[in-house]
Amino acid sequence: MPHPLPQAGFPAGSVRRLVVKIGSALLVDPAGEIRLGWLKGVVEDIAARHAAGQQIIVVSSGAIALGARRLGLPKGGRGSLDDAQAAAAVGQIALSHHWTGLLHQKGLTAAQMLLTLDDLEHRRRYLNAAATLERLLSLGVVPVINENDSVATTEIRFGDNDRLAARIGQAARADAVALLSDVDGLYTANPHSNPDAKLVPLVKRIDADIAAMADGGSGSGMGSGGMASKIAAARIATGAGAHLAIISGTPQRPLSAWENGANGTIFLAQHGKRARQNWLAGRLAIKGHVHIDAGAEKALLAGNSLLPAGVVSISGSFSRGDVVDIAGPEGRVLARGLIEYDAPDAIRIIGKRKSEIVELLGQPVRPALIHRDHLVML
Structure with missing residues (x-):
């Protein structure tokens, strides 16, 4: 049975459970400080959707970038695995503090979950993560999830939070995943370097032509994901029965901006629940x-x-x-x-x-x- 066509913006009326992924380049400025005004706008969006009955899960990057500044590490903390792990350990505390405080101001309770790839690949731990997410959401909590970079090694890393968000969408049985990006969707070519690039608003199936449009670079130098990682995330999410959108995270309230007509690309879920468990x-x-x-x-x-x-x-x-x-x-x-x-x-x-x-x-x-x-x- 075909999955119903989603409404732009993934509003509460059409999407019961939404995963929102936020990258380092949006959350942390070039000096390594939290963009607090912008984050307040995101929390405003989350609170409004929560009040309308939508369950929200946040996948938030930013720990390494924040910790690197506090520790004075070069290359944004990504010069070596040891640096990245140390920066993540320091930065995660600061990141959690901001999420907890801002959500609390809106009457919402935040919960932190730190995961590695192995946590979702190992079936026992996958079940535990899924059960924890289900219970938290049933209690009205907003889970805030990040990769556990302080212990992750090459063998057990997602490598980027785009794919982590898609896997969380699978574990939480989400209806949709929204990736907030520094571009407002998938383009036929890199819009930063090609003025003739055109937005692709809807992708019904990820084929070779769609994959060829991806640019693997991360423009900020802070994050680890580019368009290639977002296409990979879209394969995971849509194959698990969830729609996935790439939207611009630059507006002050990005989810509201998209719901009110801003650009974005939606990748359609494949076959509902059957595909989710394929x-x-x-x-x-x-x-x-x-x-x-x-x-x-x-x-x-x-x-x-x-x-x-x-x-x-x-x-x-x-x-x-x-x-x-x-x-x-x-x-x-x-x-x-x-x-x-x-x-x-x-x-x-x-x-x-x-x-x-x-x-x-x-x-x-x-x-x-x-x-x-x-x-x-x-």
Whole structure:
């Protein structure tokens, strides 16, 4: 089923959950100071959307740039890995202070999450991050997320927050992602150097022609992302069922400016929820098998979670967050999902209801063996 065409601006009426990514060049001036007046305008936008019922997640760069100034490090703190890690450790405190204070002035509570690539690639930690985001949003909190640059190494780095924002959109089941940039969208060529470049307002599919328009450079010298990283982020987000927009972050209230007609490029989500979980259907090693009864099969086909009460048998050696196949009464594999329990506990709760599971395990339990948000029909 085609994903509905999004409204420009991703207003609260059409987008329930939005990830907003802010880069270092927008947030930090060339002297290494927070652009406080601009940040206040962004928070005004966030508060207005929150009041209208939209859930907002912020992915905020800026820690390295802020820390580098305070430590007097050359090259904006990016001269070496050691410098970047030290700058991030110092700058993250300052960055969090500004976000917390400004959101508090608007009656909003901020939460900080620092992640590495491995946190979202490892399935157990992915589930934990997704659950934390879900709970924070349900409490009306604004999560502020950054890459954990103080511990990240080449092997576990996103490398830019564009792709981190797209991955967060996937984990949080966001409807859309907005990348605030120093350009107001994707152009047919680099608009800074080519006056004939034309804005591409809508991208229905990312093909070779679209990819060729990307410019890998970061004009500010502060950030790590260019248009190439934004195209990569768009592939992740749209493949996960979320629209992605590249818009200008230079206006005082950039989200309002875009909603009121400013330029931007929207990359359309591919196939809604099915595409969001496409990665699950074909990319992960299967660690176990869950056999279910006819009632559970009917529940899955109706879009529900898999509860232990409908399970007949379980085989395999797996941990919470691993991928398992789900077979119906006739033995045909009909679904695949991320299991919520380690194998020994999963086997113990076969056929049990929640009250019985609590008695068996003696601890807070998750009602679903596989939640519908982490399950895909095959």
